[in-house]
Amino acid sequence: MDVFSSLAHGFAVALTFQNIFLALIGCFLGTIIGALPGLGPSNGVAILIPLAFSLGLDATAALILLTSVYYGAMYGGRISSILLNIPGDEPALMTTLDGYPMARKGQAGEALSISGIASFVGAFFATWGLVFLAPQLVKVALLFGPAEYFALFALAFATLGGVSSTNQAKAAFAAALGLGIAMIGVDGQTGVPRFAFGEVHLYDGIDFLVAIVGLFALSEVLIFLEHRGDGSGEGKHAQVGMGRIVPSWSMIRFCTPAMLRSTVLGFVAGVLPGAGASLGSFLAYSTEKAVSDREGTFGKGDVRGVAAPEAGNNAAAGGALVPMLALGVPGSGTTAVLLAVLLSLNITPGPLLFQQNPDVVWGLIAALFIGNLMLLAMNIPMVGMFARVLMIPPRFLMPIVAMVSFVGIYGISGSTFDLLVMVVFGVLGWGLRKLDVPLVPVILGILLGNLMEANLRRAMTISDGDWSVLVSSPLAVGLWIVAIVGFVLPIVVGKALKNRMHMAKEEPGSTVD
Template sequence: METFSLLAQGFAVALTPLNIALLLLGCFSGTLIGALPGLGPVNGVAILIPLTFAFGFDATSSLILLSAVYFGCMYGGRISSILLNIPGDEPAVMTTLDGYPMAQQGRAADALAISGVASFFGATVAVIGLTLFAPMLARMAIYFGPADYFALYILAFVTIGGIAGVDPRKTLLSALIGLMIATAGLDPISGIPRYTFDNYHLYDGVDAIVALVGLFAISEILMLLEKAARDRAAPIGLDSWLPDFRQIWKTRWAVLRGSVVGFVAGVLPGAGASLGSVMSYSMEKQASDKHGTFGKGDPRGVAAPEAGNNAASGGALIPMLSLGVPGSGTTAVMLAMLISLNVQPGPLLFERQPDLVWGLVASLYLGNVALLILNLPMIGLFSRLMMVPTWALMPIVAAVSFVGVFSISNSVFDLELMIIFGVLGYLLRKLDVSLVPLVLGLLLGGDMERNLRRAMSISDGDWGVLMASPISVTLYVLTTAFLGLSVWLALRDRKRQQARVTEG
């Protein structure tokens, strides 16, 4: 019952006026960021991080704000999926499959309400899971030594790219590029400068936040410029926001299944919300598509992926908080913020800063309720704001990114660095290289090296120490198995493609 008293303490933290205000602000702007095509949770959170620094919020308040934005994005993504047939962010792709047909049939209000309630349910399952499992995982992680952490980081790099679709070499290369960038600056142990090229700006290393804003926000502008500039189709109009509540009740099993599948996908490293919604949708399709109605406006096809992506985004917070290893792109960005505020996530966080952990958890419970209330009656407002054209939206994003980055250190060098990272991010995205492993490498590189060197100091230079504990051996076995699986899948895909080429 210790958890409950801690949670009560968390509500006391969350219910301070500043935190309530930030929570509501985050929920509102998150929904909007999620709804706007071209801005997703990663970009949204990345742009807001420097601003939270600039305003001098403490770590708890910053984390509450950003988590509210993160959760809000998951709610918002579905709005443009349903009304425009354009996913507002990546995890909302699956919602277009049944959501847009429903809207075309004049059931837009139902689709929005079903997905809103499903989002609420999925996110609540995830927060309950976070309450129960995160402390458990943190207690287990207390036994991790430096060598085990080194092994854990390797596992994280191998798994973060996910299993399917991408060339595992590109994922690993992305992580290694991140690690290379992380070594620039003064060596944390001996204090000698590495890869600074006598540029004093680089002595502190590359600021992860500057890199993040460049990689995600600036590269997005370059990606948008590739496409032809044309106006989007007008969204399907809404007569009322009041749905048919019996329709919502009919989707209850889809919501439940979607939530559980999504939650598991979120906790696993490297999956995140996008995979959570894909898995929930395909599971639900297999379970209940008896009459071939999926893809033609089946309410269950809207409920399952929405429950799934919200559950996954909450689940992804568990490894981030309890191990310090994020499970998705957005949680990687949130990790960057915590590290920059000198908060080291991991098992000790739960003992040293219970206010932060439990304040966040309590805020997420509150935020979910706020988001549900915000998302049902105010849907008309969001669907109007969503129509801001790209040519007007992206310059604002650029301006806010510049203000945020400039406010960290008032240096023009950081602005230049941000643009360089924007170009790097664009090139890597063109090459199908995921940026998330790079961010993870940049964030965890310093810690990974410190743990390696600490382990080697303890063993006095004997490399055997890396494989000495059962924990590290288990982690290496998992890493090898995962790597084997993803290489096998990549080779299989390649063979299939070649077969298709020779056939055609």
């Protein structure tokens, strides 16, 4: 079959000595980054993009390094959920429900290894889903003209907050802010400077890497500085027992149905626009609870309650790559950062990517398979070592994060102006986080703003200034409808869903303590 020969070609690209070494380094660094409290997949990858860039790696190699970091961070994130009861990011929230009680019962080692296996199952089958589904989606995407792309970008922004978003006005504000920042610089079509205020440095526009590192990494440092002395998880480690590290076969068999169900649910949630990994892990956990919780053990340290959300979350992460690669529209925060990786390598994702850069696509997919196997092999024996990383106090860690951010940006441009812009974005990110304004739409706006405008103007040039071209095809109308529904739906159901996620979190917490 065509798919298999492409995949074999991908493995030929990925299986060079250098790429395997990069995948190994990426998985290792990623797991450490994910395990550190306060650093998740998005900011972990964000710090490392400029480094991969200034090291002069070619596109495939850089992508392999960074996706390994991304997958590694997804794996590592569960370590702090289970050992400290601190989810690294929202999808990991559901893992704390049964993971932390298991750790309290002295089964931390088993919880960590079973969640590692569940992560592997979820990610492995989701990557197969990506292999078969993405080329199909590419065929659909070839029907897209500029008007349809404009509607698709609008859809991405409208649904980005996801079903669990609480305040759509703030998500819309964040998107407008990001799009507004993207407009800075010389207009690509007419050559006039916009919003540059006569500052020559701004004529090139704001580099999105500078914005990403500032918004994600530096704002994290400021948040820690603000909460210094509140006790951010130090010392809690002693209360949990590791127990045995390798789970028994009977435990793996016991969890297999839960993992497989959760994988399917998670993958579907990941592919759908705007749903993302949070919904994937939430759906997986609540479905598993409804299906298997006969003795009321969920929330008190049931091993299936650890396996289900981890499989769902990682399957959703793989599923989210489908629209990102095939359409160029990311469905979640972490895929938005991966889109930044692709754009910084001068690769535009979308239907043409599969034809023009098959090496990149299939090499990346092969790298996902390799990275998964490596993570599984690395995580089971070395989990104790990764757990020890949690002991590094933030007062040593956060200065390193700040300094590495500066090094990365300075390495690309050697420009003090870029460093200052990064500091401004750090402060902006801190303020927006305090005000509960999501940062991902800002990033996506900066990333996609110019493409979105270019498609609008292309469509209007074709129609000679007739605005009705934007709704002239059934496909475009359909996209607009989905966008509107996706934006309005969270206003109706979002609060309820978010409350249920947090209520599920509160309930077992009270029975444990």
